[in-house]
Each structure stands twice: as structure tokens, then as C-alpha cells.
Amino acid sequence: MKIxxxxxxxxxxxxxxxxxxxxxxxxxxxxxxxxxxxxKKNKKLKIIKDDIRNFNLGKIKRVETIIHLAAxxxxxxxxxxxxxxxxxxxxxxxxxxxxxxxxxxxxFIFASSSSVYGLKNEKKVHEDLKLEPISTYNKAKMITERxxxxxxxKINLTIIRPATVCGYSPRMRLDVSVNMxxxxxxxxxxxxxxxxxxxxxxxxxxxxxxxxxxxxxxxxKGIYNAGFENISILNIAKKISKKIDCKIKILKKNIDIRSYxxxxxxxxxxxxxxxxxxxxxxxxxxxxxxxxxLINNKSFFSINWLKNNKKKFLS
Ligand SMILES: NC(=O)c1ccc[n+]([C@@H]2O[C@H](COP(=O)([O-])OP(=O)(O)OC[C@H]3O[C@@H](n4cnc5c(N)ncnc54)[C@H](O)[C@@H]3O)[C@@H](O)[C@H]2O)c1
Numbered sequence: 568m569k570i571x572x573x574x575x576x577x578x579x580x581x582x583x584x585x586x587x588x589x590x591x592x593x594x595x596x597x598x599x600x601x602x603x604x605x606x607k608k609n610k611k612l613k614i615i616k617d618d619i620r621n622f623n624l625g626k627i628k629r630v631e632t633i634i635h636l637a638a639x640x641x642x643x644x645x646x647x648x649x650x651x652x653x654x655x656x657x658x659x660x661x662x663x664x665x666x667x668x669x670x671x672x673x674x675f676i677f678a679s680s681s682s683v684y685g686l687k688n689e690k691k692v693h694e695d696l697k698l699e700p701i702s703t704y705n706k707a708k709m710i711t712e713r714x715x716x717x718x719x720x721k722i723n724l725t726i727i728r729p730a731t732v733c734g735y736s737p738r739m740r741l742d743v744s745v746n747m748x749x750x751x752x753x754x755x756x757x758x759x760x761x762x763x764x765x766x767x768x769x770x771x772x773x774x775x776x777x778x779x780x781x782x783x784x785x786x787x788k789g790i791y792n793a794g795f796e797n798i799s800i801l802n803i804a805k806k807i808s809k810k811i812d813c814k815i816k817i818l819k820k821n822i823d824i825r826s827y828x829x830x831x832x833x834x835x836x837x838x839x840x841x842x843x844x845x846x847x848x849x850x851x852x853x854x855x856x857x858x859x860x861l862i863n864n865k866s867f868f869s870i871n872w873l874k875n876n877k878k879k880f881l882s
Contacts, residue, residue: 568592569627571597577602583634590780595627602872605737622662632675639656657707668718673722677711680704681729683708683709686825731794733746739861742869757814762823764826766797768794768797769795771841
């Protein structure tokens with residue numbers, strides 16, 4: 568199958584694209600390469616450096632599936648330029664879905680976010696609950712979902728609401744909770760937690776990238792949460808401290824109040840089975856760091872990287 572992956576040079580894309588290629592698919596990546604490109608050359612892979620807001624799908628023949636990952640990919644990054652976050656999310660997605668329908672693409676898979684629910688008291692945050700997003704990033708994801716849903720009769724549409732992703736990727740992200748705290752433990756022997764009682768759902772990058780393949784294989788449509796471990800930030804820190812010798816420092820300032828837990832029963836009912844846990848991500852990062860394969864690269868700290876390159880990327 569010929570698959571277009573937007574944002575394919577990013578954290579998830581750098582794991583997903585090789586898996587798609589191994590599965591025998593032909594892959595076209597469209598990415599602005601904000602964080603460089605770590606995808607290895609492959610005769611079935613074409614990488615196009617372009618912006619999804621202007622991308623012309625007519626240039627590529629017979630794309631069967633679009634996996635849409637490109638975005639300003641978390642709350643603090645989106646806050647650096649709300650205009651860009653909105654534009655890339657909504658105008659970029661509108662451009663893609665319009666062309667997808669025009670050129671008869673069969674399947675469209677969108678990486679939304681489990682943060683679209685906002686703060687919820689319900690023990691089980693399932694797909695039918697009201698969306699009450701609180702940040703620009705979450706609001707842009709919600710509006711983009713609604714935009715896509717208006718095309719659901721014209722294309723096979725799957726919306727995934729992933730939890731915070733953890734684990735290693737060649738394009739590493741050290742701004743997401745498990746990865747960030749593990750890296751702090753490895754490099755400073757101290758983890759700083761702001762508040763700590765906030766509960767966040769997690770998913771291992773191997774499970775999330777397997778899920779995109781599972782959706783293709785099983786032809787799954789609709790909206791699905793994808794998060795399997797709801798853990799407080801303090802408990803993530805404790806899990807890390809059991810595997811890596813470090814102290815935990817709890818600060819009561821600059822607390823990010825977002826706290827949410829997701830229920831992925833609907834996804835589990837499709838037969839999808841996650842294989843990894845947060846502990847696996849911690850162990851893998853520990854191993855790779857010790858073997859000098861998890862290196863210090865400024866672009867892995869996505870927020871500071873975008874902030875320091877704001878003129879280049881967000882203007
Ligand atoms: N990582 C997580 O914890 C997480 C959780 C839930 C949802 N998501 C969503 O999953 C998707 C992928 O996230 P990621 O972690 O791989 O992020 P990432 O920042 O590593 O990758 C995003 C990629 O999109 C590209 N991009 C940005 N704007 C673009 C544009 N206008 N045109 C073309 N390319 C553009 C960037 O260059 C980057 O390579 C995002 O939509 C994100 O919101 C991520």
C-alpha cells in the first residue's frame with residue numbers, strides 16, 4: 568500500500584516509517600524537518616521537505632492512506648505561537664483532507680490527543696464524554712477532529728487520541744514526561760517534579776506505532792483513546808528511582824494543573840493488545856544512555872529548540 572505520513576520525521580514517525588517499510592508498504596513522508604531527519608534511506612521511501620498547509624497531493628499518484636502526524640506537538644510548543652498551532656492544525660488538515668477526497672485516498676488516520684478531554688473527575692474518561700480542552704494545543708486538536716468528522720462519509724476516518732508517549736526514538740523527545748524525568752535521573756541524579764499529583768495516561772511508542780499498523784490491517788474506523796497506564800507524575804518519578812539511582816525533588820510552584828486519565832476499553836475491544844509498559848521505556852532509555860546511544864542533542868528538547876529557532880520555524 569502507498570502511505571503518506573505527514574510529520575514522518577518526528578518522534579513517532581521515526582519509529583513508524585521503518586515499521587511501515589518492513590511491512591512492505593511504500594511510504595512518502597511530508598515534513599518540515601524542524602527537528603532534522605533520522606530516517607534511513609530506503610528505495611520504497613520518499614521524503615519531501617514541505618509544509619502541509621501548501622502541500623499538493625496531486626504530485627503523488629495513488630496514495631491509499633494518509634497517516635497525519637504533523638503538528639506543533641504539545642501545549643508549551645503551541646503556546647510559542649498560537650497562530651501557527653491553529654494554522655498547521657486546521658488549515659493544514661483541511662488542505663490534506665480536501666485533497667485526500669479529491670484524489671480518492673481511501674483511509675485517513677489522525678493523531679489527535681487524549682488531552683482534548685480537559686480536566687475530568689470521571690474515573691473512566693471514555694470517547695463519549697464531552698470535550699473540554701483547556702490549552703491552545705488541546706483546542707486545536709478538538710477543532711481539527713470536528714473538521715475531519717465532517718468528511719467521515721467520504722473517506723475511512725480513524726481518529727486516535729494518544730496518551731503521552733514514552734520510549735526511545737532516533738528523533739528523541741525529551742520534553743514528554745517519562746522521557747524527560749528519566750533523562751533528568753540519568754544526567755543529574757535528581758528528578759524535579761512540579762506538584763506531582765497530576766495523573767497522566769501513558770503509551771509506549773512501540774505500542775502506538777503498532778496501533779497505526781493494526782488500524783490499517785483491521786480496517787478500523789472511528790474515534791479511539793490510546794493510553795494504558797494512568798499514573799501520577801510523582802509515581803512515574805518513583806518508578807524511575809527504583810531503576811536509576813536518583814533523588815526526587817518536589818516543588819510546589821509552576822504546577823501544570825492538567826490531570827486526566829483515559830479509558831481505552833473501546834480500543835482493547837478491537838483486539839489490539841499493548842505489549843509494553845512505562846517501566847520498559849525507563850529500562851530502554853537507561854540501557855541506551857549507558858551505551859552512549861541516547862545522546863544529548865539540543866533538538867531533542869523540543870520546546871527550547873522551537874523557542875530558539877522561532878524565527879526560522881514559526882514565522
Ligand atoms: N508525543 C506525544 O506524547 C503525543 C501524544 C499525543 C498526541 N501526539 C500527536 O502525535 C503527532 C506526532 O507527535 P510527535 O511526538 O511525533 O511530534 P514531533 O514534534 O516529534 O513531530 C511532529 C513533526 O511534524 C512536523 N511538522 C510540524 N509542522 C509541520 C507542517 N506545517 N508541515 C509539515 N510538517 C510539519 C515537524 O517537523 C515534526 O517532524 C502530533 O500530531 C502530536 O500532537 C503526540
